[in-house]
Amino acid sequence: MYTARSHKVFSLTHIQTFLAAGVLCLLSVASLAESTVAKPIPAVQISQTEHSTKINGKQVQYNVIAGDHHILDDEGQPKANIYSTAYFRTNTKNNQRPVLFIFNGGPGSSSVWLHMGIFGPKRVVLPSDGERVGAPPYVLADNPKSLLDIADMVFIDPPGTGYSKALGKYTGKDFWGVKEDAVIMSDFVRAFTRKHNLFNRPKYLAGESYGTTRAGAMVKELQSGWGSLDLSGVMLISSIVDFATGDFHPGNDLPFVTFLPTYAATAWYHKAIDRSRFPELAPFIEEVRQFALNEYATVLLKGSMASPTERNSVIKQLQRFTGLSERFLQQSDLRINEYQFMKEVLRDRDLRVGRLDSRYLGEDADKVGYSFAADPSGYAIDGAYTALINQYMRDDLAVNRDERYHILNGKVFGAWNWLYERNARSQGYMNVTPFIAQGMRENKDFRVFVGNGYYDLATPFFATEHSMSHHGIDTNRVTMKYYEAGHMMYIHEPSLIALSDDIRAFLNAQ
CATH class of the missing domain: 3.40.50.1820 (Alpha/Beta hydrolase fold, catalytic domain)
Structure with missing residues (x-):
């Protein structure tokens, strides 16, 4: 129930609101005008x-x-x-x-x-x-x-x-x-x-x-x-x-294929894999290329239609090429993004590899997660x-x-x-x-x-x-x-x- 006093208060409150809105409107117009005014052009140096x-x-x-x-x-x-x-x-x-x-x-x-x-x-x-x-x-x-x-x-x-x-x-x-x-x-x-x-x-x-x-x-x-x-x-x-070829999004399997040879090169460089069969990098990378284009890409394309035998074969090859554990590869559904790899490949040494240059090593405060603190190949140079x-x-x-x-x-x-x-x-x-x-x-x-x-x-x-x-x-x-x-x-x-x-x-x- 409204009394004369309550009605008066109600009216003043609305007037104050309208005035405030008007001030804000004027300020917004002034800000808009200020933002559209051309800034002074500095002299060419x-x-x-x-x-x-x-x-x-x-x-x-x-x-x-x-x-x-x-x-x-x-x-x-x-x-x-x-x-x-x-x-x-x-x-x-x-x-x-x-x-x-x-x-x-x-x-x-x-x-x-x-x-x-x-x-x-x-x-x-x-x-x-x-x-x-x-x-x-x-x-x-x-x-x-x-x-x-x-x-x-x-x-x-x-x-x-x-x-x-x-x-x-x-x-x-x-x-x-x-x-x-x-x-x-x-x-x-x-x-x-x-x-x-x-x-x-x-x-x-x-x-x-x-x-x-x-x-x-x-x-x-x-x-x-x-x-x-x-x-x-x-x-x-x-x-x-x-x-x-480079964006890891659900449903896009292509980057998992295109990144694999670089994962392998990184593991090879840091001796996270057995290098006795491939003492030289180039022939090793060529074998990884062929695996990525054929067996690996096929299983990714098949998804759940791939047989257990096919999946197990791919996991063993991925482990041989990257040094990542078979358990980790199984849990990741054979799909490893770049940040997971950077943290996981040398986790047993408490080190992570660089993104711009995976030869660089760094230490993160978070030793168990996959968060990306900072790129050691960035702050290094x-x-x-x-x-x-x-x-x-x-x-x-x-x-x-x-x-x-x-x-x-x-x-x-x-x-x-x-x-x-x-x-x-x-x-x-x-x-x-x-x-x-x-x-x-x-x-x-x-x-x-x-x-x-x-x-x-x-x-x-x-x-x-x-x-x-x-x-x-x-x-x-x-x-x-x-x-x-x-x-x-x-x-x-x-x-x-x-x-x-x-x-x-x-x-x-x-």
């Missing part, structure tokens, strides 16, 4: 320096142009600043030198790894045997295996990484997605080509990890339609171009690359900024849009291999180089072999190479030398 070094036995003189590029939208307004480091050899008269557009992956990684690991004239020197480095000082050295003697190079940091960022009314999320990223990175390649008049030079895209996905998507953006910018090819380092890229920019390239150079930005990955038109990861699996195949069909000179690490549990080599064997890829124009290291195989000195020589031979064969 560019540094140009001259250098000389010896590469592949030759004295090479070169310029470095390190700095910003404002990419414009359809109205001619800056939408993104792309930071790049470009190397141009100056003591040569060859005006047909290839130009390499180079980037890493993540999504959310700067180009530091390929820049300071293999391609650039300076490199971070790390132990080759999977030993973790500690605190500074670290070693930065001349790189006599750089490709600068035969190719000019442009290292690109996508928006949200390095010093690259959205400008004006745009935000990072406008560029954080498979399609969005391919568009802005292709816009940069076109803008850089115009600025430096590189139209008639052979051009390659070189990417590592997700950078190989990016390269595939960029092939479609650059080569499709009229006014295309035709490429001489792509170089895929530790590639993932079809996510069906991250500090050295972070310190030395910053020092190198300041000491050698005259780049001295107060803002942070983002090595790897987790915000980018967390906000990533995996949809690419109808080929949507959320509705299936992202796959850019058909774009590469189309690029090969439409361009007779288009070639593919693929570099694989045997100990890479992030992008396993057998998964890449599967991708390159499907979707219409012309395998006659694919060069596949393998190295006894992991995801960043160039931190392993023998693999660095071999990878550099293999890429050099690939470029010289154009």
Whole structure:
């Protein structure tokens, strides 16, 4: 029952609610207006320096142009600043030198790894045997295996990484997605080509990890339609171009097959299996390949229709190849994902192996579970690359900024849009291999180089072999190479030398 007093209170309460709602509405409008107001456009910063070094036995003189590029939208307004480091050899008269557009992956990684690991004239020197480095000082050295003697190079940091960022009314999320990223990175390649008049030079895209996905998507953006910018090819380092081969989801048995040879290589390296029959890695891996493609794949496909004899035979082979116990294999229904393997293969030693490079070992506080605390092959090398890229920019390239150079930005990955038109990861699996195949069909000179690490549990080599064997890829124009290291195989000195020589031979064969 309402009295006059209760009615008055009721009315005031509603008035207060309406006023509060109005204030919130005004604040929301103000916030919306503030968010859509274009931010001030910072001035372009560019540094140009001259250098000389010896590469592949030759004295090479070169310029470095390190700095910003404002990419414009359809109205001619800056939408993104792309930071790049470009190397141009100056003591040569060859005006047909290839130009390499180079980037890493993540999504959310700067180009530091390929820049300071293999391609650039300076490199971070790390132990080759999977030993973790500690605190500074670290070693930065001349790189006599750089490709600068035969190719000019442009290292690109996508928006949200390095010093690259959205400008004006745009935000990072406008560029954080498979399609969005391919568009802005292709816009940069076109803008850089115009600025430096590189139209008639052979051009390659070189990417590592997700950078190989990016390269595939960029092939479609650059080569499709009229006014295309035709490429001489792509170089895929530790590639993932079809996510069906690498994503462990219920109902997708393919990754269990494609990861098995890397599991076996890891067990072989750490002597978790009997190596007396296979003292050499390559013939051992070939036997695992054949088992994975035939007996193992067949039993996985059959599921509960497989007979006990078939299952037991597969379990015994899996135990022989991986060192995992027959009980564990039985309990896992013959299906082991990468994180289970990383924790289980050396559990009897209280050690877990690395994901990016399974040669690396680490200890987790949780000794009984399968949780992924941190990747020992990540924290083993991250500090050295972070310190030395910053020092190198300041000491050698005259780049001295107060803002942070983002090595790897987790915000980018967390906000990533995996949809690419109808080929949507959320509705299936992202796959850019058909774009590469189309690029090969439409361009007779288009070639593919693929570099694989045997100990890479992030992008396993057998998964890449599967991708390159499907979707219409012309395998006659694919060069596949393998190295006894992991995801960043160039931190392993023998693999660095071999990878550099293999890429050099690939470029010289154009």
